[in-house]
Amino acid sequence: MTHTILDVAGRFAAALDTEDYSAARALIAESCIYRINDATLIGRDAIISSYRANAASATQRFDSVDYRSHVEATGSSTAVIKYTDRLRLGDDFHEFRCRQHVQIGAAGLIEQITHEELPGERQRLEAFESRLADR
Secondary structure, eight states, X not given: OXXXXXXXXXXXXXXXXXXXXXXXXXXXXXXXXXXXXXXEEESHHXXXXXXXXXHXXXXXXXXXXXXXXXXXXXXXXXXXXXEEEEEEETTEEEEEEEEEEEEEOTTSSEEEEEEEEXXXXXXXXXXXXXXXXXX
């Protein structure tokens, strides 16, 4: 069965958008490497645990979280997933954006994920939370 880069990356992004970690896990190779900030995680269980922990943190910090993504192929075996998290605290909203670059192997599974923080996004998120905490 042939797996297209957009199909695999798109199903992975959609699974994360809906917090369907079982579906996301099924698309990750057992020995997948996930580089996020200064950390490197290896293996689908460690990677899914990281995604779950980030979602749990967001759920605790915000009144609502809406995850959305857009996928683009960037090469014959690579794609970029552009994430937009719409966060609500009270009546105030903030959109946080980041990217993840994925590499899909011959078996149609994700073998590598590299998280990319976009300039200024983390600082804007921290300012949003700080401003509302001071109310």
